[in-house]
Amino acid sequence: MSKKQKQKNNTKKEQQFKYTSQGQKNQSKTVVPKTINPKQVISEQKKFDGKKIDQQKKLRVWRHLDPWIIGGVIFAFGVLFVLFTAWAYQFDVAGSRGVIDAAVSTLTNTDTHDGDELDVPISDGKVNALDGTRLTQQEIHHPYAVMFDNHSLARPQANLQNASVVYETLVEGSITRFMGIFDHGTQESIGPIRSARPYFTQWADAIDAAYAHAGGSPEALQKIRQYEIKDVIEGKFFWRDYAHESPHNLFTSSELLSRAVRDNKWVTPTTVSQWQFDDTPQKGTLADGGNINLHFSGNALGSLVRWEYVPNTKRYKRFQAGVAHEDAATGAQITAKTIIAQVIPPIVSIGDHGRLTLNILGTGTAHIIFEGKRIEGTWKKELVSDRTMFYDESGEEIVFPRGNIFVEVIPLDHEVTFE
Numbered sequence: 001m002s003k004k005q006k007q008k009n010n011t012k013k014e015q016q017f018k019y020t021s022q023g024q025k026n027q028s029k030t031v032v033p034k035t036i037n038p039k040q041v042i043s044e045q046k047k048f049d050g051k052k053i054d055q056q057k058k059l060r061v062w063r064h065l066d067p068w069i070i071g072g073v074i075f076a077f078g079v080l081f082v083l084f085t086a087w088a089y090q091f092d093v094a095g096s097r098g099v100i101d102a103a104v105s106t107l108t109n110t111d112t113h114d115g116d117e118l119d120v121p122i123s124d125g126k127v128n129a130l131d132g133t134r135l136t137q138q139e140i141h142h143p144y145a146v147m148f149d150n151h152s153l154a155r156p157q158a159n160l161q162n163a164s165v166v167y168e169t170l171v172e173g174s175i176t177r178f179m180g181i182f183d184h185g186t187q188e189s190i191g192p193i194r195s196a197r198p199y200f201t202q203w204a205d206a207i208d209a210a211y212a213h214a215g216g217s218p219e220a221l222q223k224i225r226q227y228e229i230k231d232v233i234e235g236k237f238f239w240r241d242y243a244h245e246s247p248h249n250l251f252t253s254s255e256l257l258s259r260a261v262r263d264n265k266w267v268t269p270t271t272v273s274q275w276q277f278d279d280t281p282q283k284g285t286l287a288d289g290g291n292i293n294l295h296f297s298g299n300a301l302g303s304l305v306r307w308e309y310v311p312n313t314k315r316y317k318r319f320q321a322g323v324a325h326e327d328a329a330t331g332a333q334i335t336a337k338t339i340i341a342q343v344i345p346p347i348v349s350i351g352d353h354g355r356l357t358l359n360i361l362g363t364g365t366a367h368i369i370f371e372g373k374r375i376e377g378t379w380k381k382e383l384v385s386d387r388t389m390f391y392d393e394s395g396e397e398i399v400f401p402r403g404n405i406f407v408e409v410i411p412l413d414h415e416v417t418f419e
Contacts, residue, residue, distance in 0.1 A: 130181060130275075131337075131404050131405060139185075141184060142266065146257075147196055147214070150177050150178055158190060158192075158251065164184070165406075166179070167407045168406065170410075177200075179204065189241075189253055192244065193251065193252060194214055194247075196213040197216065198219045200220070209229075210260060212232040212238075212252055212257060213233065214234045219355075230266050238251065273387040273389065275397075275398070276398070277399065281400055284371070284375045286418075289371075290309045292369060294341065294414075294416055306320075309372045311372060315403070316335060316336050317335050338400050339369040340407045341367040341369070341408050342366050342408065342410070343367075343412055347413075361381055366378055375392055377398065
């Protein structure tokens with residue numbers, strides 16, 4: 001072997017030795033584990049154990065707190081829900097009153113609609129006793145007599161138009177008050193409602209009506225007890241609409257009045273002396289039945305009532321204080337098919353707080369106006385329990401057209417004019 005060849009082989013061995021040594025060095029770095037400090041291991045273990053204990057403590061705390069927190073939140077939301085529901089019902093927000101009443105009815109299994117077995121019909125199912133309209137027996141319900149406020153702040157009233165018969169006469173303060181009698185239909189709002197007066201109770205008693213009012217004069221309240229009138233006083237059957245000024249903001253509905261009839265179990269069959277009605281009624285003989293003016297308080301404009309005849313509808317439009325008298329439920333002007341001007345004796349006396357005593361028993365002059373004509377006749381009511389009846393000059397009972405009737409009861413010393 002040459003010298004050069006030996007040197008070359010020696011160089012390869014050195015390089016191989018260096019490569020192997022370097023590989024072993026690298027291999028030792030990878031395989032040999034790093035030295036672990038026992039104190040560090042103990043410290044980290046303590047930290048881990050401490051965190052675990054803290055988590056367990058927090059878990060125990062939440063396990064104890066969760067039922068109280070959840071219960072408190074549920075109770076708070078429950079209180080808020082009850083308060084909101086009461087507020088919504090009070091103001092009938094978005095028709096909530098009907099929804100709530102329906103829900104209560106479902107839960108209690110109590111029907112809240114008219115026409116059930118406790119709403120006793122007052123006609124034979126063919127002709128309504130109060131206004132002569134043709135109705136089915138299911139549509140007719142127990143009659144409700146409702147006291148309507150007629151202060152200027154109370155107008156327009158709600159659903160006065162839908163009463164079958166309306167009595168209007170004077171109360172204290174030289175203003176009038178209405179008693180509307182309902183015996184069919186569904187009215188969501190009726191009012192505003194005011195207090196009773198003794199002469200109104202005599203009309204209510206004659207038809208055995210459930211009498212809705214907001215208190216009354218001492219004499220009126222005594223008459224309600226004396227006549228054993230079905231008394232519906234302010235309470236759960238009424239609500240106040242605070243969008244109107246008090247005390248002209250008390251309302252009821254046909255649903256609530258039906259509930260009053262049911263709750264009080266007023267199931268005795270109701271009978272009334274039925275007025276006569278016909279599709280072709282008795283014609284008036286006097287031509288001045290087109291317009292009627294009633295001066296309830298002298299020449300004061302506020303209490304001037306005027307009715308104007310509209311030939312194409314054969315109805316009369318109502319005006320009060322010189323303006324169209326509208327109904328709040330529809331926004332339309334109040335109309336009537338028949339107007340009766342019942343003339344009674346002058347005011348007998350004025351009592352405490354200017355309250356009036358009016359005599360509506362006996363007989364007197366009556367002007368019956370419909371279809372543009374007038375009949376001059378008489379009225380008669382001998383007993384409180386009697387219904388006022390109306391007769392023509394020959395003594396024959398008046399035959400009315402079918403439709404709502406306004407009975408304007410005015411003292412003899414107050415002016416009534418016809419045009």
